[in-house]
Amino acid sequence: MTSLDLPFVFMVLMGLAMLAYVILDGFDLGVGILLPFAPREEQDLMVSSIGPFWDANETWLVLGVGILLVAFPHAHGVILTALYLPVAAMLIGLIVRGVAFEFRAKATGWHRDLWNHLFSAGSLVAALAQGIMLAGVVTGFADGAKYTAFGWAVGAGLAGAYALLGGTWLVIKCEGDLQRKSMAWSRYAAAFAAAGVAAISLAMPYANPGIYAKWFTAENLVRLAPLPILTAAAFVGIWIGLGRLLQGKSRKEWLPFVLAVWVFVFAFAGLAYSLYPYLVVDRMTIWQAAAAPASLRFVLWGVIVVLPMIVGYTLFSYRVFWGKTRHLTYGA
């Protein structure tokens, strides 16, 4: 174990947890963002499609921030203090949305409408705030009007990307009119998401010479070319795939969702490459921020034993609720 680069291992684990979070909670936040566009009678089914999953999906966020806290306690305080207000906004968004999910199912009349509105508003606030947090991380928490505007732009892009995941998830889980609407929503959302990915990809090297140098040398440009090209290809694939589904020329309902996940994976890889080895850009590397090896080793054993079990029963729960969504009941 002594030769093992523990901070690096935990950085990979944290990255995977964060990626799992944005994809998994991304689709259920996305469904929340799309909720206001559907008529009332379809909203129940939309929420049913994420009902059994949202709790566990959100747990990946706790794992991600938990690893930050466990493995990089020095960065945990710095990052969360710098992001104090967007973090608070995200948390309030997640709180409102999570409880609205339960309250709406038990309420009737105008109460139910109110909780529906709160459910979407909370989802949107959480997505925007996460975008602003991401913008803060990639710019090293720089201040100023330019960076604030950039933060909101990334927020809008991330909300669009979540809506894309949510919309394409609904394409898989729904039928008929709602499914067709989801295809149309997903196309709009894809445009937002593409703009967001493009904005962040261009702004990062522009704002930071170190990141510029990592990408824009002749050799690196060639070596890294697959990342932007394949991301763009996925967007084109989503657009075409949704179009063919809308025209009834294809039955591959799962394709747009898979490609949306692909976009997230590639965008994430690009971000990770740009930021590595920093947790706080140009200020704190993973090794400077890392906890004591004894503590990391103690946790690593837990991860090795438990993480495969978590993945296993997560897959099991998705299998239980496989197929087209029906209205949820408590079975009594």
Add this chain to the structure above:
Amino acid sequence: MLADPLLLARVQFGLNIGFHILFPTISIGLGWVLFYLRLRWSRGEAWVPHAYRLWVKIFALTFALGVVSGITMSFQFGTNWPGFMQTAGNIAGPLLGYEVLTAFFLEATFLGVMLFGKDRVAPWLHTLSSFLVAFGTTVSAFWILALNSWMHTPQGYEIIDGQFHAKDWIAIIFNPSFPYRLTHMLIASALTTSFVVIGISAFQLLRNRTWEPAQRLLKTMVVVAAVLTPVQIFVGDLHGLNTLEHQPAKIAAIEGIWHTERGAPLLLFALPNKAEQRNDFAVGVPKGASLILRHDAEAELVGLSAFDGKHPPVMPLFFGFRLMVGIGVLMLGLAWLGVWQLVRKREWPRWQLRAYAAMTFSGWVATLAGWIVTEVGRQPYVIQGLLTTADAASKVPAASIGLTLAAYAVVYGLLIVSFMVVVTQLAIKEAAGEKLPPSVAEEMATVPS
């Protein structure tokens, strides 16, 4: 005063953690109640699905509130107390990490199957899911109380360059106050849940005397509460003795002992007077505190003046403790009275049902009071004797903390009210005798009884 960032950070964290603990306190106990109901399901008694339907909804609501306020906490460790994480992250981090890994995913994932999967998986698998959810909530309590207890009675560490490093994980987890705190909290959860179920069932019976699910659950939970309340009082006493050994200043504040004295009285009521370091209007049992804490009427108890100013404030501990114990005694009386009625096979008198309904959320008050006593009782330290709360606080401007504090307070206030209203409405709706779905009714009818 209001511009003091440390105070604001403490109020904000206290508000959040105080709001959070309300919900796990119910969901730990209620998870096991639902597992019990799920086990009884196969006997074909029609009251069981009715009871299960109401309480699974309340459980889902409670669980969601616990999850979202818990996520908030995982961030507030960093936003409010970066100094704590930078100094003690090597200890706190792994314990929290194990909570996420072994408990959070387990309970959250199987909750989906438990809530919505009854018609999709085999009965044994659904029962297992119900067990894993209850088990997960309890495991979660294990880890978080291990960390909390370590902050009260730290051991198994060494300090290198101002940072805590783990030396012995077993010693860290099973630190001296942990067994007492864990047991005390788990029983608190069971009692809080008992009185929520007792209270809501009594409320239903006040509206519909013949409602069988409420009659059954009321009986069962009254017996549970009658057995557990005295156990809790005993465990609480042991916990107190353990605190006397490790945190004597906390006990001195609880008992209102300003100056070291022999044969200290057990104060039933008093107004602690901080300015003059004495109690006004004191009414007490002579030598009672010495007798209870040292089992010797003439024993010496150390007073607050011996701690050189490094002791917790008296007011919240003194009254918080009496509030908690007072509710405990009330619970004991009402639970034993209930058992007495059951033994005599009497109908529940209306006044008693009203008293039970009034006690529905009494466990919340007692639990909060108890946590305030133990946490404020550790002040001015965040890790007893080693790291002060002031040194752990963040340098975030007071305005940011104030703004977010106000937002949290509004949201939490609305949510508590909504929770209580919705729970009541669900209980009314269920007791009005809403029919079971045809599939369940059929299932109940086909089981040979």
